[in-house]
Amino acid sequence: MFWQQVINGLTAGTTYALVALGYTLVFGVLEIINLAHAEIFMIGAFIGLVLVTETGAPLWLALIGAMIGTGLVGWMLERLALRPLRKNNVSHLAPLISTIGVSIFLTNVVLKIFGPQSNRFPSNIDPRIFDLGVIKVSLLQIVILATSFALMFLMKFMLAKTRIGKELRAVAENPEAAGLMGVNVTFIMVLTVAIASALGGAAGVLVGLQFSAISPTMGVAYGLKGLAIIIVGGMGNVTGAMAGGLLLGAAEVLSIAYIGSSYRDAIAFIMLIAVLLIKPSGIFGELESRKG
Amino acid sequence: MGEILNPYYLQIVSFLAINAILALSFYLPFSAGQLSLGNAGFMSIGAYTAGILSLKLGAPIFISIVSGSVMAALVGILLGFPVLRLKGVYLAIATLGFGEVVRVLFLNLEITNGALGLPGIPNLNNYFRGVYSSFGVKEGLAGLDMGQVAALSTVALSFLVLGFCIMFVLRQEKSPVGRAMAAIKADEVATEVMGINTTYVKMLAFVQGAFLAGLGGALSAHMTNFISPGEFGYHHAIDILLFVVLGGSEVVWGGVLGASIITIMPEALRFVDDFRWIIFGALLVTMMVFRPQGLIDEHVLSWRPFKKKSTLESDAVNEVLHREVGN
Amino acid sequence: MLLEMKKVIKNFGGVMAVNQVDLTLNEGEILGLIGPNGAGKTTLFNLVSGLLPLTSGEILLNNTSLSNMKPYQITELGLARTFQNIRLFGHLSTKQNIMVAQFCRTKASVWGAFFRNKNYKEEEKKISERADQLLQLMELEKYSDSKAGSLPYGYQRRLEIARALATQPRLLLLDEPAAGMNDVETESLLKLIRRIRDDGVSIFLIEHDMNLVMNLCNRVTVLNFGQKIADGTSQEVQNNPKVTEAYLGKEEDDIA
Numbered sequence: 095m096f097w098q099q100v101i102n103g104l105t106a107g108t109t110y111a112l113v114a115l116g117y118t119l120v121f122g123v124l125e126i127i128n129l130a131h132a133e134i135f136m137i138g139a140f141i142g143l144v145l146v147t148e149t150g151a152p153l154w155l156a157l158i159g160a161m162i163g164t165g166l167v168g169w170m171l172e173r174l175a176l177r178p179l180r181k182n183n184v185s186h187l188a189p190l191i192s193t194i195g196v197s198i199f200l201t202n203v204v205l206k207i208f209g210p211q212s213n214r215f216p217s218n219i220d221p222r223i224f225d226l227g228v229i230k231v232s233l234l235q236i237v238i239l240a241t242s243f244a245l246m247f248l249m250k251f252m253l254a255k256t257r258i259g260k261e262l263r264a265v266a267e268n269p270e271a272a273g274l275m276g277v278n279v280t281f282i283m284v285l286t287v288a289i290a291s292a293l294g295g296a297a298g299v300l301v302g303l304q305f306s307a308i309s310p311t312m313g314v315a316y317g318l319k320g321l322a323i324i325i326v327g328g329m330g331n332v333t334g335a336m337a338g339g340l341l342l343g344a345a346e347v348l349s350i351a352y353i354g355s356s357y358r359d360a361i362a363f364i365m366l367i368a369v370l371l372i373k374p375s376g377i378f379g380e381l382e383s384r385k386g
Numbered sequence: 387m388g389e390i391l392n393p394y395y396l397q398i399v400s401f402l403a404i405n406a407i408l409a410l411s412f413y414l415p416f417s418a419g420q421l422s423l424g425n426a427g428f429m430s431i432g433a434y435t436a437g438i439l440s441l442k443l444g445a446p447i448f449i450s451i452v453s454g455s456v457m458a459a460l461v462g463i464l465l466g467f468p469v470l471r472l473k474g475v476y477l478a479i480a481t482l483g484f485g486e487v488v489r490v491l492f493l494n495l496e497i498t499n500g501a502l503g504l505p506g507i508p509n510l511n512n513y514f515r516g517v518y519s520s521f522g523v524k525e526g527l528a529g530l531d532m533g534q535v536a537a538l539s540t541v542a543l544s545f546l547v548l549g550f551c552i553m554f555v556l557r558q559e560k561s562p563v564g565r566a567m568a569a570i571k572a573d574e575v576a577t578e579v580m581g582i583n584t585t586y587v588k589m590l591a592f593v594q595g596a597f598l599a600g601l602g603g604a605l606s607a608h609m610t611n612f613i614s615p616g617e618f619g620y621h622h623a624i625d626i627l628l629f630v631v632l633g634g635s636e637v638v639w640g641g642v643l644g645a646s647i648i649t650i651m652p653e654a655l656r657f658v659d660d661f662r663w664i665i666f667g668a669l670l671v672t673m674m675v676f677r678p679q680g681l682i683d684e685h686v687l688s689w690r691p692f693k694k695k696s697t698l699e700s701d702a703v704n705e706v707l708h709r710e711v712g713n
Numbered sequence: 714m715l716l717e718m719k720k721v722i723k724n725f726g727g728v729m730a731v732n733q734v735d736l737t738l739n740e741g742e743i744l745g746l747i748g749p750n751g752a753g754k755t756t757l758f759n760l761v762s763g764l765l766p767l768t769s770g771e772i773l774l775n776n777t778s779l780s781n782m783k784p785y786q787i788t789e790l791g792l793a794r795t796f797q798n799i800r801l802f803g804h805l806s807t808k809q810n811i812m813v814a815q816f817c818r819t820k821a822s823v824w825g826a827f828f829r830n831k832n833y834k835e836e837e838k839k840i841s842e843r844a845d846q847l848l849q850l851m852e853l854e855k856y857s858d859s860k861a862g863s864l865p866y867g868y869q870r871r872l873e874i875a876r877a878l879a880t881q882p883r884l885l886l887l888d889e890p891a892a893g894m895n896d897v898e899t900e901s902l903l904k905l906i907r908r909i910r911d912d913g914v915s916i917f918l919i920e921h922d923m924n925l926v927m928n929l930c931n932r933v934t935v936l937n938f939g940q941k942i943a944d945g946t947s948q949e950v951q952n953n954p955k956v957t958e959a960y961l962g963k964e965e966d967d968i969a
Contacts, residue, residue, distance in 0.1 A: 127475055178675040186474065187421070188678040191631045194624060195670025202663040318486060318620060321479045329475075360490035363483035370480050371468050554827050561826030561833075562816050562840070569802045569813045576800035579762055581788035581817030581880045590823070 098229045099347045105235045107343020108242030109304065112297035113316050114323040114335035115249065116290035122266040122330035123286040126189045130171060130196035131294050132317025133204075138164040138295025139308040140204060143215055153218065153303075157241065160299045161292040168291025171196055172284045197313075204310040212309045215302035238300050245296055246336055249289075253332060262286060266330065315359065322362040326369045328379020337378065341365075391530060393511070396537035397609065402649040403544035404606045409629035409641025410551050411598035416635065417559070418591035419571035421474060423623045424465065424481030425599035427488035428458040430618035432600025433607040434498055437507045440608065442497075447513050451604040458600020462593040470588050485623050492615040503614030510608045514539040544605060548642075551598060555638050567591055599626075632673065634682030643682055714776075715740045715884055715915050716761070716792075721770035723753075723760055723939075730756040732939040733770075738884070743906065743916040745930035745947070747923075749960055752936040754919045755797055758886050761917075762794045763787040774884065789817050793882035795873040797889045797919075803862030807853055807872055810861050811844040814879035844879070851875040851905070867898050874905070884915045891922045903929055927951065935959065 113135055120128045141163040145156040175192045182188075222233045253259040264272035265282045273279045301316070302308040323342055327334025346361050369376060408425060415422040436454030439445040445453070469480050492498045514536040518524070527535045558564045566587045569577040578584045607613050629648055634640020652662065673680070716738040723731035731753045738744045746754050759765040761772055763784035772779045774790055782790075802810050819840055825833035848854045851871040856864055861872060870890060877885055887906070891899045903925060910916055920926045926933060927947040935943040935950060937959040943950050950956055 127479075175671045175674075179678070182675075182678070185678070187631070187635070188674045190475075191627075191678075192671050192674040194628070195667045195674065197667070198670065199664055199667025202667065206661075206664065314620060318482065322483055325476065325479055356494045357490060360487050363486045366480065366483045367468070367487070370472060370476070374472060374476065557826050557829065558823065561837070562812075562819060562821035563823055563826060565805070565809055565813045566816055566821070568805055568809075572802035572804060573800050575764065575784075576796065576802070577813070578784045579764070579788060579794060580814040580876065581785050581793075582813070583783075583785050 099351050100344055101229050101231060103344035103347035104340055105238050106347065107340035108239055109297045109301050110319060110323060110342050111336045111339025112242055112245060112293045113320040114339045115332065116294040117320050118324045118330055118332060118335040119286050119290040123262060124283055129190060129193040130200060132313030133197045133200040134164050134167055134291045135294040135298045135316055136310060136313035137167060137200060137204065138298030139302040142299035142302055143213060143308060146216055157296060157299050160295040164295025165288040165292040168287040169284055172287040201310055208310060210310060212307045215306050215308050217303050217306060234303065238304060241300060245293060319362040322366040325376055326365050328376025331376060331378045334376050334378035391534050393533050393537040396541050398653060400541050400544045400609055402646050403548045404602050405629060405645035405649050406548050406642045407551055407598055407602040408626045409645040410555055411595045411602060412626050412630050413638060413641045414555060415591045415595040417571060418567035418588055419574060420588060420592060421478040422481045422592060422595055423478050423627060424484045425626050426618045426623035427485035428462060428596040428599035429603035430488050430492060431461055432458040432603030433613045434492060436604035437504045437607040437613055438497060440508045441504060441506060447508055447608055454604030455597050455601040459593050459597040462596025466589045466592045470592060482623060489615045489619050503612055505612045507607050507611050509611050510540045511536040540609065552638060631680055634680035636679050636683050637687060640680050640682045717773040719771045721760060721772060722768045723756055723765065724768040729939050731760065734941050736934055738915060738917055740915055742931045743910055743918060743929055745926045745933040746919045747926055747933060748936035753939040754936055755888060758794060758888055758919065762792060762886060788880050791883035793877035793880045794886035795877050795888055795890060799869055799873055801861040801869060801872055804860055806858050807861050808844050808848060808857045810872055810876050811847050811879045812840050814876045815840050815843060818881050847875045847879055866893060882914060884917060886917045888919045889921065891920060891925050899925055
């Protein structure tokens with residue numbers, strides 16, 4: 095029973111992790127909390143829906159399409175709502191508000207096009223279940239877990255081994271120094287937002303698959319929990335976001351099983367407050383202020 | 387005249403006052419450098435405390451309202467201790483989280499009636515009707531019917547309360563405590579070194595903010611007659627933030643203006659119904675690009691609305707930083 | 714003895730920023746603290762003013778131990794400081810900067826501000842007048858209502874000092890007050906510091922400008938790599954070979 099819950103929790107947790115990863119990447123490199131990330135996640139789900147229902151595309155293609163779509167949205171966000179603010183040397187509040195503006199804009203565009211109701215997300219995945227004795231895993235869960243872990247692995251690999259990844263980490267640590275060493279800081283920043291958004295979009299499709307339904311307001315709950323996760327894991331810390339997401343998934347499922355489902359949504363924030371009291375820099379974080 | 391002064395519009399005007407009070411509840415901690423997004427949670431506490439007292443214990447309305455506000459302030463003190471150690475975005479997220487915890491908690495407690503909410507909270511309009519009635523005024527006053535008179539009285543009350551709150555904040559800003567708050571916002575460490583117990587001053591700002599949010603909640607509970615946990619969630623916290631950011635985050639009147647605009651806007655823009663929020667979102671982004679301090683700033687208040695926002699400070703500080711000699 | 718430091722150590726995870734420093738400062742003195750870059754001078758100031766906790770050792774102000782005290786409590790006891798990199802309240806006015814610093818010496822009340830009773834008005838008047846006095850002393854009157862961040866550099870440095878003085882200290886820590894100043898400004902500063910001392914405030918001064926240090930200070934303490942290497946009158950310290958060595962390095966190493 096326990097391990098079954100753990101598997102269920104991990105499945106939910108991987109999508110949390112992808113969302114949190116998006117927040118943490120943008121925060122690490124641009125020092126901004128992108129409050130439109132939750133809506134980008136939602137748009138990914140809708141793009142996926144349209145691709146599957148209108149063009150009959152197979153799931154894997156819809157996923158890629160959603161990621162490209164949301165990547166583009168992220169690119170536009172950086173270009174139109176974030177970059178102009180950097181030029182003006184404003185306080186940290188202005189970019190935050192700007193992303194809130196984008197989030198309002200995006201939510202209402204989708205509301206206008208699709209209406210407020212829940213839309214069915216069709217899944218052409220075989221509803222097979224694998225009985226492994228102690229636990230039962232459905233093909234759907236395997237697809238979600240595999241996709242998420244693959245994306246997370248790709249991220250880790252990119253950050254650690256590729257030149258772009260190194261440049262990204264350099265900008266995250268000190269944009270001025272990175273610029274002086276020949277890194278195209280602006281490009282890296284745009285790329286970061288695009289990648290983060292693509293991850294969010296992927297998560298949107300996966301969540302749509304998981305619950306078979308999506309709605310224009312599905313981003314809010316995930317968004318808030320994503321914020322809690324990045325603090326729990328450590329702001330700007332990639333491992334922290336991933337681990338935090340998985341941890342939250344497991345904690346929620348276990349809390350439903352042993353405490354009752356009504357407090358599930360508060361688990362993330364109870365974890366948040368606990369971390370803030372005990373180790374504010376997060377489980378994997380260091381309290382280091384950025385130089386430069 | 388009589389058509390405009392119908393209870394529906396008058397209620398909107400009352401809400402304008404409530405929203406302005408909520409704007410103040412965000413502005414106060416913000417003026418001490420704290421980005422506190424917990425006002426929705428405090429509002430909820432104020433609303434439910436007051437609502438439960440009025441509804442289930444039959445307490446007089448004004449006692450309930452005051453109690454609701456005080457309760458919110460008390461929770462503010464409790465929350466303040468752990469949370470005020472945090473800076474910037476951490477504080478914002480933590481207080482947002484607090485709001486969520488309150489929402490989920492109230493969804494599950496028996497005394498709050500969970501998701502069904504609390505209907506039938508005594509209404510201020512009816513209260514005023516009763517007052518007028520006891521003075522023998524039952525059919526109307528000055529050409530207006532009792533409905534309008536009662537609604538107008540509620541409006542008057544809300545603005546009276548708002549007036550006191552504004553006056554309080556304005557006077558505090560010009561006082562030593564207010565200056566200490568502004569100093570903390572500018573440089574908390576330097577402020578502490580100048581002999582100010584920054585923890586105490588930050589707590590003061592935070593708790594005052596909580597009180598004001600609770601007051602707003604308690605008052606509005608007695609205007610809408612019905613409250614539910616969902617009203618006081620993330621969206622509301624963001625709305626309150628927007629009042630201040632849109633109207634002007636550097637001056638007290640900014641929040642009041644922002645609250646007015648955002649309260650009236652949905653009504654005024656009914657003709658562009660579907661697109662009003664889309665437009666609003668785009669507008670917000672544009673504002674941050676061109677006028678991040680919001681509509682009103684101190685230059686507007688002194689009749690020089692288009693004076694360019696001074697970059698002198700950042701220049702001066704940058705200059706000094708480049709002269710810094712290492713040690 | 715106004716200020717006493719006994720075997721003060723500050724260890725940053727293996728880096729000994731301050732290593733067993735003993736130091737005394739007497740009332741009415743101007744004590745200089747010099748040493749090459751990285752010697753630990755500002756760290757010492759941060760320890761004294763309570764911004765950093767001691768790893769071990771003791772610091773006493775007027776025989777009261779400062780360990781476990783928060784910075785504002787130390788300021789209440791009578792210690793004030795300026796910052797090397799100027800930390801003014803930029804968007805407050807010059808006068809407001811000075812007024813804020815009087816907080817610990819006045820009775821601030823939340824309800825007094827609302828009701829504007831007689832006590833409150835009198836306190837505000839006192840605060841304003843004292844601020845005006847300091848503005849005059851530091852020749853800042855013409856900038857009284859300008860935003861602190863918009864002041865010319867030299868005047869910002871003066872405001873730093875004025876603000877610290879507003880806390881009515883017995884001991885004033887000045888961290889490189891002459892940085893970036895030309896000769897004329899430095900001469901002005903010298904006179905100002907003397908005047909402050911004459912008004913009853915003892916001074917602890919970090920400076921790189923040797924002229925200023927030698928002319929101004931009764932005694933000088935020299936730090937290098939966190940350790941005290943010399944201590945005495947300006948004459949004694951000037952002639953101390955260890956001090957020259959610390960600044961210039963050993964003669965042999967200069968051969969290119």
